[in-house]
Amino acid sequence: MHLALRNVTKRFGSLVANDRISFTVEPGEIHCLLGENGAGKSTLMNVLYGLYAADEGEILIDDEVQNFSGPGDAIAAGIGMVHQHFMLVPTFTVAENVVLGNESTGFAGSLDLEQARQRVREISARFGFHVDPDSVVEDLPVGVQQRVEIIKVLSRDAKVLVFDEPTAVLTPQETDELMAIMRQLRDEGTGIVFITHKLREVRAVADRITVIRRGKVVGEASPRAESAELAALMVGRPVELTVHKDAPRLGEDALVVSDLVVSDESGLVHVDNVSFTIRGGEVLCVAGVQGNGQTELAEAILGLQKRVSGSIRLDGQELVGRTVRKTLEAGVGFIPEDRQTDGLVGEFSIAENLMLDRSHGLPFVRRGTVQRATLRDFAEKKLREYDVRAPGIASHAATLSGGNQQKVVVARELSRDLRVLVAAQPTRGVDVGSIEFIHQQIVAARDTGIPVMVISAELDEVVALADRIMVLYRGQVVGIVPADTPRDVLGLMMAGERPAGVEA
Numbered sequence: 001m002h003l004a005l006r007n008v009t010k011r012f013g014s015l016v017a018n019d020r021i022s023f024t025v026e027p028g029e030i031h032c033l034l035g036e037n038g039a040g041k042s043t044l045m046n047v048l049y050g051l052y053a054a055d056e057g058e059i060l061i062d063d064e065v066q067n068f069s070g071p072g073d074a075i076a077a078g079i080g081m082v083h084q085h086f087m088l089v090p091t092f093t094v095a096e097n098v099v100l101g102n103e104s105t106g107f108a109g110s111l112d113l114e115q116a117r118q119r120v121r122e123i124s125a126r127f128g129f130h131v132d133p134d135s136v137v138e139d140l141p142v143g144v145q146q147r148v149e150i151i152k153v154l155s156r157d158a159k160v161l162v163f164d165e166p167t168a169v170l171t172p173q174e175t176d177e178l179m180a181i182m183r184q185l186r187d188e189g190t191g192i193v194f195i196t197h198k199l200r201e202v203r204a205v206a207d208r209i210t211v212i213r214r215g216k217v218v219g220e221a222s223p224r225a226e227s228a229e230l231a232a233l234m235v236g237r238p239v240e241l242t243v244h245k246d247a248p249r250l251g252e253d254a255l256v257v258s259d260l261v262v263s264d265e266s267g268l269v270h271v272d273n274v275s276f277t278i279r280g281g282e283v284l285c286v287a288g289v290q291g292n293g294q295t296e297l298a299e300a301i302l303g304l305q306k307r308v309s310g311s312i313r314l315d316g317q318e319l320v321g322r323t324v325r326k327t328l329e330a331g332v333g334f335i336p337e338d339r340q341t342d343g344l345v346g347e348f349s350i351a352e353n354l355m356l357d358r359s360h361g362l363p364f365v366r367r368g369t370v371q372r373a374t375l376r377d378f379a380e381k382k383l384r385e386y387d388v389r390a391p392g393i394a395s396h397a398a399t400l401s402g403g404n405q406q407k408v409v410v411a412r413e414l415s416r417d418l419r420v421l422v423a424a425q426p427t428r429g430v431d432v433g434s435i436e437f438i439h440q441q442i443v444a445a446r447d448t449g450i451p452v453m454v455i456s457a458e459l460d461e462v463v464a465l466a467d468r469i470m471v472l473y474r475g476q477v478v479g480i481v482p483a484d485t486p487r488d489v490l491g492l493m494m495a496g497e498r499p500a501g502v503e504a
């Protein structure tokens, strides 16, 4: 199936998110769509998937103009979307999810459960997925859940698959496996659109690369291009891909976590007797596959988790038992991993989001009145510094692209008076140009002498920022190792193995 988008334009009010974009996908190719945050990639894919109607331009399949009025039409035409936030029902089995996907779109070839089981087995065998149709989705690791998404899409006979930042939630090993799956799909004749900010991935699988910037196609790049060249094309200027940092000037023990246990209502233990210390001026990176207690650890420091025992001391003062507000007031900076639920209020403006948690007093509030001029100057400065692409400080956070939302959260947290910074996946969804800046800001925070804890599923990020690395597995510390520990050793530790010579 030959797919073409021709001169697609999509506007949001006065903003032109897609400006006469033309883009094709041939059978049996992986076509990467690269672009900085807010360039218009998701918008273009939403047009392709029938979620948005283009203001101008057309979608052609085998040279015939299509009129999609919703995803059902796109799916019936053979277009499949593998979503980053999985659309699966966690308590259903794999086969039930596959049936559900077909029903909800009203796709003509609806499957019954037995047929669905059979399809899951067939597709799974063809691609070596090892997915059991009767497994309950929530019991499966994230990487396998993603395969279920792929199976669901393939079971509807998709000929073109769109992967929108599919590796954000995967481990390095799962990412490699996904790359292999994409290659195999391609070799069987599927056309693939691949959106990612990770240049390593682009260079590993792309057959063709189209770069868009500010809504327009700026050119094609060679899949053999160096990362630096791709980065520069994407953001329109040279980008520093490695973080420069001096040796840490270590201060006193500053964040001291002892015998920490975090469990949930059902008694399940997420953080299992964890102890570590971060000194002032030091970055401790917490590496681990998502879901091994990192989230709960970070939330316990902020005071978001209820069932906590043990101790978390910051500069000698106990944080356990404090309210979130008191913890924030104690100087805890917190970048949450899920910006949409925990980081931002979508209906608030960018400016309002930048002063969240700081509405109790100066500099933004004086005798109960918001200091509009101060807030405006501050917000405009942060928008410039962090290169947030938005019409202005009054734009609602919900209308920003994912990467730009992330920048607003990071800008807010790093501009408070901090005594510790806890940053969970600080650059998730952020383009290379802004990763550079955010990393510099995190290093600058460390160089002011505060302890910094960075939680990241990205080994590149861990290696770039860490002074030491702590690996968590099933809520326990596998080991705390030096920053120059080889990647393969870290990979093994992330799978729960403790290499010889590493102490817990």
Ligand SMILES: Nc1ncnc2c1ncn2[C@@H]1O[C@H](COP(=O)(O)OP(=O)(O)OP(=O)(O)O)[C@@H](O)[C@H]1O
Binding pocket: 012, 015, 017, 035, 036, 037, 038, 039, 040, 041, 042, 043, 044, 389, 390, 399, 400, 401, 402, 403, 404, 429, 431
């Ligand atoms: N529903 C909306 N209302 C108003 N503006 C929007 C809406 N959706 C997207 N935009 C704007 O359109 C532009 C393109 O956004 P889009 O999400 O397509 O970018 P992207 O390339 O996918 O970025 P990222 O890499 O950050 O995900 C951005 O400026 C964004 O703020």
